[in-house]
Amino acid sequence: KRTKRAKKGTKPCSLTDKEVTVSQLGLGYVSDEVILFRYCSGKCVASRRNYDLALAKLKGQRLLTRESTDRARHSPCCRPTEYEEITFLDNHSQYHTIYEENC
Amino acid sequence: SVNSCNPCLDAAKACNLNAVCKRQRSAYVTACSRSAPIASSPEPCSRKRCHRALRQFFERVQNDLSYPLLFCSCRDKACAERRRQTIVPTCSFEEKSKPNCLELRRICRSDALCRSRLADFHMNCQTTPHSITSCPNDNYHGCLVSYVGLIGSDVTPNYVDANHANITISPWCGCRGSGNQETECEAFLRDFRENACLRNAIQAFGYGADAGFLP
Numbered sequence: 245k246r247t248k249r250a251k252k253g254t255k256p257c258s259l260t261d262k263e264v265t266v267s268q269l270g271l272g273y274v275s276d277e278v279i280l281f282r283y284c285s286g287k288c289v290a291s292r293r294n295y296d297l298a299l300a301k302l303k304g305q306r307l308l309t310r311e312s313t314d315r316a317r318h319s320p321c322c323r324p325t326e327y328e329e330i331t332f333l334d335n336h337s338q339y340h341t342i343y344e345e346n347c
Numbered sequence: 348s349v350n351s352c353n354p355c356l357d358a359a360k361a362c363n364l365n366a367v368c369k370r371q372r373s374a375y376v377t378a379c380s381r382s383a384p385i386a387s388s389p390e391p392c393s394r395k396r397c398h399r400a401l402r403q404f405f406e407r408v409q410n411d412l413s414y415p416l417l418f419c420s421c422r423d424k425a426c427a428e429r430r431r432q433t434i435v436p437t438c439s440f441e442e443k444s445k446p447n448c449l450e451l452r453r454i455c456r457s458d459a460l461c462r463s464r465l466a467d468f469h470m471n472c473q474t475t476p477h478s479i480t481s482c483p484n485d486n487y488h489g490c491l492v493s494y495v496g497l498i499g500s501d502v503t504p505n506y507v508d509a510n511h512a513n514i515t516i517s518p519w520c521g522c523r524g525s526g527n528q529e530t531e532c533e534a535f536l537r538d539f540r541e542n543a544c545l546r547n548a549i550q551a552f553g554y555g556a557d558a559g560f561l562p
Contacts, residue, residue, distance in 0.1 A: 263360075263364070276353070276356055277356060277359045277360065277363065278356075278359070278360035278363060278364075279360075279363045280363060280364050280369075329373055330363065330369065330373065331369075331372055331373035331376045331377070332359070332363070333359065333429060333432055335425070337428055337429070337432050339376045339380060339432075339435065341373060341376065341377060
């Protein structure tokens with residue numbers, strides 16, 4: 245069981261993409277135009293610092309109070325550091341520009 | 348899929364999936380949408396900047412991504428409207444008043460780039476009775492390249508409406524007030540509106556007949 249979970253969680257934080265229509269983004273734009281939606285996913289194990297290791301240890305030993313351990317994250321988040329714009333024509337012949345993500 | 352019956356949508360997808368095409372398209376749409384630096388200006392956009400961005404788009408993006416946006420074949424109005432919108436016509440094409448075509452030609456001829464692009468168009472898209480395609484040397488590709496060369500110039504041509512069955516191309520001008528030059532003006536306009544070579548070239552591109560890509 246442990247090995248299975250370990251295998252599953254090895255993908256490092258990186259840029260992934262998916263072809264979706266603009267309508268599927270749920271931003272209120274109605275357009276059948278297909279864009280490449282790029283997003284960040286994966287684990288940030290490699291970039292853990294002493295802070296993260298220590299926090300993980302303290303949480304493991306139940307030395308911190310319950311409320312604070314729930315919100316205290318012991319590894320960095322996989323989030324975008326840069327964004328780029330994408331332009332499309334909606335189904336009412338209006339052009340729009342929105343921002344998409346870039347890790 | 349819903350998209351497969353709209354070749355113009357397919358062309359947009361292909362462009363969006365290519366980094367250069369996506370960036371350049373975004374650049375010209377932004378340039379053609381942004382309001383003029385002076386807030387009180389009646390102009391909705393900077394036409395000059397829009398034209399420059401359009402020229403850059405067609406120069407920097409490979410033809411197999413840019414041409415399908417402009418020459419996709421349509422079976423319905425939605426598709427034809429998307430095709431008409433390619434060059435952001437509210438900024439790059441339409442104006443409040445329609446100038447006389449010969450006046451537009453005069454303005455074009457006073458600019459070296461526009462003059463040469465217009466000459467190219469007249470040479471490469473001239474309807475000839477001596478060829479099967481109506482194009483000089485049956486060279487569709489040459490005509491399409493010349494047509495694209497005019498986009499972003501003073502005689503920027505476009506589809507006049509979203510009619511999918513019968514395409515009409517024209518620059519934004521008319522022949523009212525031509526005086527004794529009316530015949531000449533009509534002839535100039537006919538080279539766009541009733542040009543068998545240009546129409547065949549666009550249709551052949553859309554339907555994939557040799558894709559128009561001859562050397």
